[in-house]
Amino acid sequence: MKVKNAPSPTYAFGYKNPPRSGNEINGLGETVKRRARHVFHSAGLDVLEWQALDDFFSFINLWGVFRHVLGNVWQLRRENGPVNPIHAEVHDPTQMTETIKAEAIKCGAGIVGITRIPDDAVYEGYTIDYEYAIVIGLPMKREEMEHVPHPRAAVEVMRAYKEISHVAIELAEHIRQMGWRAKAYGNPNSLEILHIPLAVSAGLGQLGKHGSMISKEYGSNFRLAAVLTDLPMTTDSPVDIGVEDLCASCMRCVKNCPPDAIFNEKQMVRGEEKWYVDFDKCVPYFTKTYGCGICIEVCPWSEPDNGHWLSETLLNRRNQSF
Numbered sequence: 001m002k003v004k005n006a007p008s009p010t011y012a013f014g015y016k017n018p019p020r021s022g023n024e025i026n027g028l029g030e031t032v033k034r035r036a037r038h039v040f041h042s043a044g045l046d047v048l049e050w051q052a053l054d055d056f057f058s059f060i061n062l063w064g065v066f067r068h069v070l071g072n073v074w075q076l077r078r079e080n081g082p083v084n085p086i087h088a089e090v091h092d093p094t095q096m097t098e099t100i101k102a103e104a105i106k107c108g109a110g111i112v113g114i115t116r117i118p119d120d121a122v123y124e125g126y127t128i129d130y131e132y133a134i135v136i137g138l139p140m141k142r143e144e145m146e147h148v149p150h151p152r153a154a155v156e157v158m159r160a161y162k163e164i165s166h167v168a169i170e171l172a173e174h175i176r177q178m179g180w181r182a183k184a185y186g187n188p189n190s191l192e193i194l195h196i197p198l199a200v201s202a203g204l205g206q207l208g209k210h211g212s213m214i215s216k217e218y219g220s221n222f223r224l225a226a227v228l229t230d231l232p233m234t235t236d237s238p239v240d241i242g243v244e245d246l247c248a249s250c251m252r253c254v255k256n257c258p259p260d261a262i263f264n265e266k267q268m269v270r271g272e273e274k275w276y277v278d279f280d281k282c283v284p285y286f287t288k289t290y291g292c293g294i295c296i297e298v299c300p301w302s303e304p305d306n307g308h309w310l311s312e313t314l315l316n317r318r319n320q321s322f
């Protein structure tokens with residue numbers, strides 16, 4: 001996909017007293033493992049260090065985006081609720097896993113995976129007292145997302161968030177009716193959890209150079225949500241679909257990012273070498289363009305129906321070179 005008329009990285013919003021670098025808050029260069037901290041986008045009550053830009057982002061949003069945000073906030077009042085006192089015993093967690101995955105697809109999910117909740121998926125200062133996360137992904141309409149970084153794509157992003165939140169809410173309600181605790185975590189502003197590490201752990205895909213997750217099914221053209229629960233299930237494992245092989249030589253996201261925010265090499269972040277996007281360069285541009293999204297749409301994995309073929313080709317090539 002080619003990007004049309006991307007605005008240049010000049011900004012209407014400027015800080016009189018710039019906040020602490022988002023990269024510093026994110027732990028860029030730190031060699032010791034620790035959990036992530038909120039910088040931008042949080043459903044919590046705390047004022048974030050980049051709160052002013054976050055507020056500006058909310059104020060400039062278009063009505064088409066805003067109505068999906070309102071709809072999402074309204075429906076998320078049902079993210080949790082009473083649990084049926086009649087508890088359905090689970091004698092076969094494998095069978096239950098199949099049932100729940102089928103239910104997630106029936107509710108509207110495109111992809112689904114199950115994981116225990118890894119440490120790196122929980123923000124610093126929070127604890128999670130659920131055993132499992134059911135992670136779901138939902139594709140965005142490519143014909144709308146081809147308009148990144150313009151407002152039409154922003155409307156589609158928020159529509160997808162609203163729809164996937166709805167799927168998570170329905171699934172959580174279904175589990176509570178079975179007599180097990182379950183809470184839906186819609187996006188983008190989940191307070192306690194980080195959706196990408198959860199999804200990677202649940203085997204939905206791998207982290208790409210552009211800092212987003214890549215799945216075989218939709219590339220990065222999708223959104224995530226989760227249901228946290230104690231319902232006994234079997235878990236999935238992280239997958240290798242060949243993302244590392246392509247990111248090692250591809251530079252499409254790097255070259256197309258207007259503010260040059262994507263590092264071409266992995267960085268040390270909170271004790272782990274990984275792909276990383278420069279927060280201080282990306283987020284002002286992201287705000288100016290109502291959510292940007294160029295990097296996830298120019299990625300070859302996001303081309304419709306490309307992922308399975310790409311994965312097979314990359315893994316075959318790797319095997320042949322040994």
Ligand code: SF4
Pocket residue numbers: 210256257258259260261262277281282283285286291292293294295296
């Ligand atoms: S979302 Fe951020 S990293 Fe991606 S292209 Fe836009 S500015 Fe660059």
Ligand code: SF4
Pocket residue numbers: 208209210246247248250251252253254298299300301
């Ligand atoms: S555009 Fe290329 S380098 Fe960037 S994430 Fe996709 S495959 Fe990796």
